[in-house]
Amino acid sequence: MLEARQLSFQFSPDMALIQSVSLSLDAGQWIGLCGDSGAGKSTLGKLLAGYLTPQAGDVTLDGEALPKNGLQPVQWLPQSPELAVNPRWRVGKILHEAWKPSEAQCQAFGVQQGWLTRFPQALSGGELQRVCVLRALAPGVRFLVADEISTMLDPITQVELWQALKQEAEKRQLGVLVISHDSALIERLCPQRYHLSEGKLKLN
Amino acid sequence: MSQVKPLHYQSTRLPAQPRLMAILNLSIAALLVVGLVTSQWLLGDLPQQMQFDARLVPPSSHHWLGTDALGRELWARTLAGLGLSFWVGSLAAMLSTLIALSLAALATLSRRLDTLVSLLIDTLLSVPHLILLMLIAFALGGGTQAVIIAVAVTHWPSLARVLRAELLQLRQAHYVRISRALGKSRWFVLQAHLLPHLLPHCLVGALLLFPHAILHEAALTFLGFGLSPSQPAIGVLLADAMRYLSGGYWWLGVFPGLGLLLMVLGFERLASHLRRAL
Numbered sequence: 365m366l367e368a369r370q371l372s373f374q375f376s377p378d379m380a381l382i383q384s385v386s387l388s389l390d391a392g393q394w395i396g397l398c399g400d401s402g403a404g405k406s407t408l409g410k411l412l413a414g415y416l417t418p419q420a421g422d423v424t425l426d427g428e429a430l431p432k433n434g435l436q437p438v439q440w441l442p443q444s445p446e447l448a449v450n451p452r453w454r455v456g457k458i459l460h461e462a463w464k465p466s467e468a469q470c471q472a473f474g475v476q477q478g479w480l481t482r483f484p485q486a487l488s489g490g491e492l493q494r495v496c497v498l499r500a501l502a503p504g505v506r507f508l509v510a511d512e513i514s515t516m517l518d519p520i521t522q523v524e525l526w527q528a529l530k531q532e533a534e535k536r537q538l539g540v541l542v543i544s545h546d547s548a549l550i551e552r553l554c555p556q557r558y559h560l561s562e563g564k565l566k567l568n
Numbered sequence: 569m570s571q572v573k574p575l576h577y578q579s580t581r582l583p584a585q586p587r588l589m590a591i592l593n594l595s596i597a598a599l600l601v602v603g604l605v606t607s608q609w610l611l612g613d614l615p616q617q618m619q620f621d622a623r624l625v626p627p628s629s630h631h632w633l634g635t636d637a638l639g640r641e642l643w644a645r646t647l648a649g650l651g652l653s654f655w656v657g658s659l660a661a662m663l664s665t666l667i668a669l670s671l672a673a674l675a676t677l678s679r680r681l682d683t684l685v686s687l688l689i690d691t692l693l694s695v696p697h698l699i700l701l702m703l704i705a706f707a708l709g710g711g712t713q714a715v716i717i718a719v720a721v722t723h724w725p726s727l728a729r730v731l732r733a734e735l736l737q738l739r740q741a742h743y744v745r746i747s748r749a750l751g752k753s754r755w756f757v758l759q760a761h762l763l764p765h766l767l768p769h770c771l772v773g774a775l776l777l778f779p780h781a782i783l784h785e786a787a788l789t790f791l792g793f794g795l796s797p798s799q800p801a802i803g804v805l806l807a808d809a810m811r812y813l814s815g816g817y818w819w820l821g822v823f824p825g826l827g828l829l830l831m832v833l834g835f836e837r838l839a840s841h842l843r844r845a846l
Contacts, residue, residue: 415745435751450761461752502750541649 365390366507366539367551367560370421371411373404381389383563384421389507392537398547398568405543406443412541413440425506435462439500443512445492449484452527457478459495461503472528473498475519489516494525501532508537514549525543526553585620590841597838600831607651615648615800624812627819634819637812642805642819646827649802652795653828655715657782663720664781665727667765667772669778672731673758676739676788684730692725701784705793713796727773731766736763774840779832787829 366389373382381404389395389412399405410416411444412423414430415431423430425437442448448460459465461478468475473494484492493513500508510529514522530553544550557568573786619639625786627634633642675685692700701723738744748754788794789803797804802824809821 413748413749433751433753437747439749440746442742442746444742448746450743450747452764461747499750500746504751509641 365423366412366423367427368421368423368566371408371418371423372420373407373411373416380563382411382418383450384558385560385563385565387558387565389434389508389539389541392533392535393481393556394533394540394542395552397541397543397560398545398550398557398558399560400556401545402564405560406511409440409511409541409543410413410421411507413438414439422476427480435458435502435504437504437506439502439505439507440509441497441511441513443515445471445489445496446484447494448496453484453486454480455482455484455492455495458484459499462499462557465501466549469498469501474524474528477542480519488535490518493517494521497529501538505538507541508533508544509541511543512545515544515546523548570710571802572676587845589736590845593834593838593841594624597834600834601654603647604651604831608649611644611648616640624698624817626817633823634817636805636808636820639707642823645800645805646802646824647798649805649824650831652712652799652801653785653831656712656719656795657778658783660716660719660781660785661759661774661777663691663716664690664723664777665723665770667720668724668731668773669730669763669770671724672735672766673763675732675752676735676758676762682732682736685728689725689729692722693729694797697722698787701788702793704789706786710793712795712799715785718788719784723777723781727770727777730773734766735762735768736791747762772839772843775835775842778839781833782828782832782835 368385368387371382371385372380374380385408385511387395387408388420397405399406407416411418414423414436430436430438449455459475465475466478474491475494475498479487479491479495487495493516497510497513508529514525517525526549531538532538542550542553547557559568578728592697593605599735617640619635621639622631622635623639625635625639631641633646635641636645641680649678666762669686675682701718704718705714708717736741739762741846744757745755752760785794786801786806787804789801792801792807794803795801797807805824809824812820
């Protein structure tokens with residue numbers, strides 16, 4: 365279980381972004397997180413994935429601190445895929461950085477073999493996002509923090525991506541935290557939904 | 569399938585006019601480099617050949633840039649001096665860049681190492697260049713090797729500061745952090761993600777260091793802490809010329825000085841063009 369206890373975080377001393385937030389995510393569980401722009405949703409996601417260190421509280425995985433080295437069991441999927449890939453690497457190298465997905469897995473996420481020889485700049489944001497999602501599903505990953513990952517996709521591709529992710533998550537019992545502005549999307553995907561406002565989490 | 573180049577290669581292309589200038593500069597520099605590198609073999613012992621019947625002769629059709637007090641051809645000595653300066657400058661600039669890159673890379677590995685490297689950079693930058701150069705060259709006993717080491721050891725801090733800042737910024741890039749989260753080691757991240765981004769900076773940095781290194785080599789030699797007086801180095805030629813300038817033998821100082829100035833300016837311009845192109 366991924367557990368955040370009494371997390372507090374602030375970028376500047378006069379502005380507390382996250383205040384004593386507690387959250388737990390079980391294997392196979394989908395939790396939705398929505399809130400206004402600047403409410404701290406992405407910051408909370410980064411805290412859960414270990415990208416930021418909280419000023420108070422802690423994040424534990426099965427009661428232990430997140431590992432400092434090696435493959436992280438909690439993977440963060442950022443909103444902008446262009447920033448999540450090395451612009452000097454070809455897509456194939458990017459995808460295979462951590463593991464080599466099978467052709468069937470690539471197909472399920474709509475990743476075409478023809479993309480692998482291209483540079484990321486030659487792919488659209490949506491195409492690149494699918495590559496990033498598939499890259500994050502390396503064996504050993506147990507939780508995903510999906511931070512607005514389908515915002516730049518057209519509705520059909522959004523459905524395809526979430527379906528593929530849902531299937532993979534069910535098969536591997538992945539816990540997923542979905543961060544989005546789209547409350548309709550969160551309602552469809554997540555049985556448990558939270559709203560982040562003024563640094564506090566409220567159960568919807 | 570057509571290969572598409574990354575945007576950052578396309579967007580930084582120079583417009584036609586400056587590109588032409590860059591190509592022109594590059595061609596001149598390449599020609600200069602070939603000339604300087606081959607001068608040692610082409611000239612043979614001409615820079616050392618004495619003609620006692622043609623001492624201190626002004627520039628003429630027989631003696632293109634005049635002769636010195638021992639009747640040696642100044643054009644041959646200037647060319648040989650520039651060739652020597654080129655080798656010393658190149659080796660010192662390369663060694664300096666290597667030191668800067670290694671220390672900048674070291675600084676990214678841990679906060680303690682970063683503090684240590686920053687302290688070292690600040691300390692070296694706070695000491696006047698020339699004094700440190702003279703001390704190191706003197707401690708190493710002078711000569712070509714001592715000059716190269718002295719110039720290399722004193723010229724890396726400004727480049728190291730730029731590279732360190734660049735690396736620290738890159739280290740926070742999403743894809744670098746994701747690579748670490750995907751289980752990649754610090755060493756992998758450094759050599760696969762960070763260093764390739766620094767190569768253009770290193771190339772421009774080395775090219776900018778090069779004229780600086782040449783000038784300091786000449787200054788050190790002029791002051792008597794550098795290359796041996798028996799070598800036809802530019803610093804030696806200028807130091808010799810000082811003794812004769814008051815006698816009206818202007819060519820002894822003007823031509824070697826002009827050669828040095830042209831070489832330094834040429835490489836400086838080439839470096840600026842490259843910086844804009846990369």
